[in-house]
């Protein structure tokens with residue numbers, strides 16, 4: 138069992154009591170009393186606090202953290218030592234003592250633990266700046282000093298690739314260890330801890346109750362990351378990108394996994410940097426099949442890196458993804474073999490043909506005005522020209538429109554010519570109109586006729602200014618959310634070889650937006 142642990146960090150007994158009540162209500166499986174947060178700390182207060190926590194019947198850790206390792210209130214060593222000794226005497230299930238202090242406190246804590254065998258010891262070491270260079274040695278030393286200890290390290294992950302050293306420790310020691318990566322890049326280590334059999338993982342009550350950087354609230358742990366459903370067999374998926382905090386993909390895919398009762402969890406994977414960092418991340422994943430990662434959605438800025446990674450490894454890439462020059466999906470099959478796809482274009486084509494009530498083949502000969510010449514435009518133009526649609530590209534930077542038109546053998550024009558556009562379908566592939574610029578549109582409303590089908594790839598907001606104008610003009614409209622739904626549904630199928638529950642996906646997308 139990996140205990141989902143809530144640190145209790147009130148400044149006084151009353152606020153601690155409130156936090157204990159909230160932690161129980163939220164579903165905590167263990168409490169950590171961070172006594173160093175208390176503004177007045179003595180034996181009596183500790184006794185009362187511990188008694189209050191023990192009423193919950195949850196296992197309780199008592200910690201009185203040294204300021205050098207992230208503690209509050211700069212409590213002198215002698216008081217910290219006495220608090221830990223008293224905690225053992227008062228029946229704490231566990232005490233957490235910094236490894237360096239455990240040695241400095243000489244035999245005092247060792248003696249009290251020897252006399253009170255029910256209390257277990259967590260030996261910990263923290264680095265709020267960077268990863269430890271000698272992580273494996275730290276664990277070996279801790280176990281050599283106190284073989285029954287649960288050895289814990291917490292270090293700041295400067296990059297997601299720093300998490301793999303912690304995963305290796307958990308893979309080796311399981312419930313005898315805790316290995317936490319702090320900071321946004323380390324957040325996945327807190328979620329994945331359960332799959333890897335860690336003794337515990339820390340969460341919090343949300344708001345200002347965070348006791349270390351990168352902690353994930355208990356609400357998100359349970360509702361978004363399916364903590365209760367996770368076990369050693371869980372498979373992982375995720376979206377690789379930078380930034381990634383805004384992505385609705387974790388909510389979308391996890392709600393589908395939950396609806397289908399699949400033992401899978403989808404994570405946000407913040408991979409900063411360029412191709413070297415992306416390659417290192419995937420190499421780290423591939424060399425650890427026991428992590429059970431089975432697929433990735435890829436977003437800005439890594440779609441080209443994903444394609445190149447698979448190509449360099451001699452793996453399968455679907456031909457249209459090669460033509461587009463970008464992969465937004467990598468699936469990991471048997472023996473770790475990777476295959477790459479681009480579901481942006483299939484998502485767009487499905488959304489468009491559904492609204493028009495035609496098949497993809499029937500797009501042949503349709504005149505399409507494509508606004509924009511970036512990544513999404515490229516994917517959609519590849520799909521449209523593949524079926525024989527007649528595309529004209531309009532873009533602010535004309536040279537980009539020209540280059541794309543040459544590559545896909547279609548037309549291009551200056552945005553000034555938009556007022557005279559002659560098209561059956563208009564597709565906005567620029568970011569104009571995207572929140573917070575909801576009042577902007579890439580096209581003057583006078584240009585829209587009832588005969589047009591207007592497709593806006595922007596999905597936040599759902600009703601963009603362009604689509605409002607199109608509706609008012611009596612044109613058919615295709616929402617960016619539908620493209621999002623279909624590209625995600627296609628990814629789900631590539632990941633799991635099963636259909637995704639479309640209504641759940643739609644519901645989650647509209648709730649998330």
Ligand code: NAP
Nearest residue numbers: 509510511512513514533534566567568594595617620621
């Ligand atoms: P991108 O590669 O950065 O391309 C952006 C395009 O927008 C370029 O053509 C750029 O023109 C143009 N543009 C940006 N700001 C402009 C402005 N102020 N005036 C005129 N043109 C402007 O981005 P992308 O990956 O293609 O994404 C484009 C949009 O697609 C995003 O905003 C997103 O909302 C949408 N999208 C939707 C889905 C979906 O599933 N529905 C999926 C992914 C993306 P220049 O070449 O002149 O810079």
